[in-house]
Amino acid sequence: MENKSIIFTKRPNGIPTSKNFLLQNETVPSILDGEILLELVYVSVDPYLRGRMNDVKSYIPSFEVGKAMMSGAVAKIIKSKNDNFSVGSHLYGMLDWKLIQVSDGTGLFPVPEGIAPLSSYLGVLGVTGLTAYFGLLEIGQPKENETLVVSGAAGAVGLTVSQIGKIKGCRVIGIAGSDKKIENLKKKFGLDDAINYKKSKNLIKEIKESCPNGVDIYFDNVGGEVSDAVIFNTNNFCRIAVCGAISQYNDTKLSDGPRINPLVISKRLKMQGFIVFDYANKYLEAQIQLGKWMKEGKISLEETVIEGFENLPNAFLGLFEGKNMGKMIVKV
Amino acid sequence: MENKSIIFTKRPNGIPTSKNFLLQNETVPSILDGEILLELVYVSVDPYLRGRMNDVKSYIPSFEVGKAMMSGAVAKIIKSKNDNFSVGSHLYGMLDWKLIQVSDGTGLFPVPEGIAPLSSYLGVLGVTGLTAYFGLLEIGQPKENETLVVSGAAGAVGLTVSQIGKIKGCRVIGIAGSDKKIENLKKKFGLDDAINYKKSKNLIKEIKESCPNGVDIYFDNVGGEVSDAVIFNTNNFCRIAVCGAISQYNDTKLSDGPRINPLVISKRLKMQGFIVFDYANKYLEAQIQLGKWMKEGKISLEETVIEGFENLPNAFLGLFEGKNMGKMIVKV
Structure with missing residues (x-):
């Protein structure tokens, strides 16, 4: 099993380029009691990430130079030392741009299996x-x-x-x-x-x-x-x-x-x-309504899917050239 | 008894000047049954009047070139052929820049005598x-x-x-x-x-x-x-x-x-x-509250009073030079 990450190497001045990122080999981490090991499945790239690349106080912290990038993602549990999380099921939430990473589940949400495609949890339901x-x-x-x-x-x-x-x-x-x-x-x-x-x-x-x-x-x-x-x-x-x-x-x-x-x-x-x-306390009611509309075929989300973890930076940069129709997603 | 008006002579392009106005002699009008004759006492000049000098669709109609200017004012009833309005009492509302003018009272409000200075009805209570x-x-x-x-x-x-x-x-x-x-x-x-x-x-x-x-x-x-x-x-x-x-x-x-x-x-x-x-349906409750605050001495309005009907244009132009402290009013 190999591991890789995409590191944020320096803050862009103007339009970001591939030089702001570095693909790096990582060891596969081990987990302690209470932890789980996650493998990325789908990663979302979004315009707001550009703001996090600047060193300014905002509604979410800036990315730290020298650390992995981070965004919304769906991941599969591949090892678990926590009874609340079973191997083979999926979680979604903010995750590092690391093929394999450790978590204790904080801030992550379970994907109910079989209701909607996995990538929906980055799209209509996310x-x-x-x-x-x-x-x-x-x-x-x-x-x-x-x-x-x-x-x-x-x-x-x-x-x-x-x-x-x-x-x-x-x-x-x-x-x-x-x-x-x-x-x-x-x-x-x-x-x-x-x-x-x-x-x-x-x-x-x-x-x-x-x-x-x-x-x-x-x-x-x-x-x-x-x-x-x-x-x-x-x-x-x-x-x-x-x-x-x-x-x-x-x-x-x-x-x-x-x-x-x-x-x-x-x-x-x-x-x-x-x-x-700001609306976090109403997420659930909204997700129920959005799920209903999705099921009724009233709402669907076109996806632009780029394959390959290493293409995350390019997918992100493509947003500023209008390359995506609908949700831009990287399939790892 | 003489009468005068201030006519809006041409639309300004940029900063208005005295050339956009003309002081003109008028005959003293006679009144019909149901009408009253009003003499201006205090006239309000306000920044929003500048917008009405342009020929563009907005929330209130543009001034018509060749007609008298108009703004908020307090006037005294000097003749009446309408039982609802008695000579000697005061009204406030939108009035022409004419020393003496005819009205049937539409759109005008009675000034309750003795509660607050007349000019308040252009200021705190207006x-x-x-x-x-x-x-x-x-x-x-x-x-x-x-x-x-x-x-x-x-x-x-x-x-x-x-x-x-x-x-x-x-x-x-x-x-x-x-x-x-x-x-x-x-x-x-x-x-x-x-x-x-x-x-x-x-x-x-x-x-x-x-x-x-x-x-x-x-x-x-x-x-x-x-x-x-x-x-x-x-x-x-x-x-x-x-x-x-x-x-x-x-x-x-x-x-x-x-x-x-x-x-x-x-x-x-x-x-x-x-x-x-937009809040017209709540004016009364607001006026009651504002009147209460005024009475309690919690709210007062400094006035910059210019004397003389013929000085209305100068008073208005002075607003754009910041000549007023508080409410700019012309005492006729």
Whole structure:
């Protein structure tokens, strides 16, 4: 049995590259009483990890240089000296980018066998689905026949938000970065319209055409000029759930854009940032609802699966080039 | 008896000047059955009027070129052919900038005689007080010992917000534009600290020093760089009531500033615009509370009173030069 890890070697300045990571051989650890040995099965790569690469105080600690990277993952128990955990079953939660690692189970959740594919626990039933669920329902407060615009609509969170928006009876417009994604959003996921911002000559006008009744809810995954264009099309009392700002994550300082305060006032906009952890006490009810929608076929999550543990850095870097449709996952 | 009006002669492009207004002689109108004749006593000039000078769709209609200006005012009934209104009593509400004008009383409210000075109905008990009350209490949600920062703190709304903040047990920090205002805020109105942004070499740092526990609530009357500096000092879950953006009202297009989305997310900021009219169904309860606080001496509103109807344009223009401490009022 061999072991490997991916080490975070230095903090990026701007866009990260493969040089920020190092694939390293490790010994296979032994376990003590109360511990278990875990083997990674699926690893999630997500835009928010970019923030953890900076040395700034934020809602979760920065990655430490010289230590293994870490993200959401599903792992299989391959040894156990803890009666609560049996060999062969699966757990999910935050795990190191190490093929094999020791745990005492703290912060990890059991995967109920046979209910949903293992990778769902990184997607619809995991942090992705929960982020979409709470951001849209708690901040967006969607009502039937309202118009919902989702940026980064082909990403994991965006795709889930779009589908929940349809379930809630909204007209849903997605913004994404390739014609293939646009087609997928409309044909496969039933969005009412979708716009390729990379091809658009006048995004404000295109959004206006796609949203003849204006924008009532904006679920923002990207920030920057795309968001400006949506905000210029908002209706009075529009709710803006600020979930991500992938267009800004690699900036070394905050970029400039139009100061929207006069619009915020005259249209009574509500812009609210959130982090899924803030809703931890409601995870269970949300997972039950998301699982029900998944079972009823009302919600599904396209996955972009990259094979091979050593490809974790590339999968992560691909997020910033828009390479993923739906959830970007590495199958170890 | 003579009559005069101030006509809005042309839309300003950028900063308005006296050339946008014309003092004009008028005949004294006669009244029909059901009507009353009103003589202006006090007229309020407010930053939001600048927005009405633009030809854009907003929450209240634009001023029409060639017609009289209009704003909040207190007037005396000098003739009446309506049994609901008796000569000698006062009304307040939106009125034309005409010394003498006809009304049927629609949209006007009676001033209860002898309870508070007439000008209060443009200040603490009028739109100013209501704006402060609802913005701070409904959006700001102040809790005891929280830190509240108020920009435009020496203006009419800012001064009222600051005092309500003290009543609610907050540490209140004001930002204003002259040493005299700063001294007044601290010594006369009991703010915990106040900062002269015009003299500040590093506003972010000065706010940090005045708010050692960070900013929990920001009541924003100004927008622009002052707001940026406050927002960089916000705590997690800070509420930002976006009431005004006087620093931007004379811009011909939205100016640029840092895109704060990454902060909005990581700190879970809530930024919400509002307009006092949205709370019209709660005016009465607010006026009762504000009146009680006024009577108890917990809240008072400094007034900058300019004498003479013909000085209305200058009083209005003075707002953009920060000439007022508290409420800017013209005594006709």
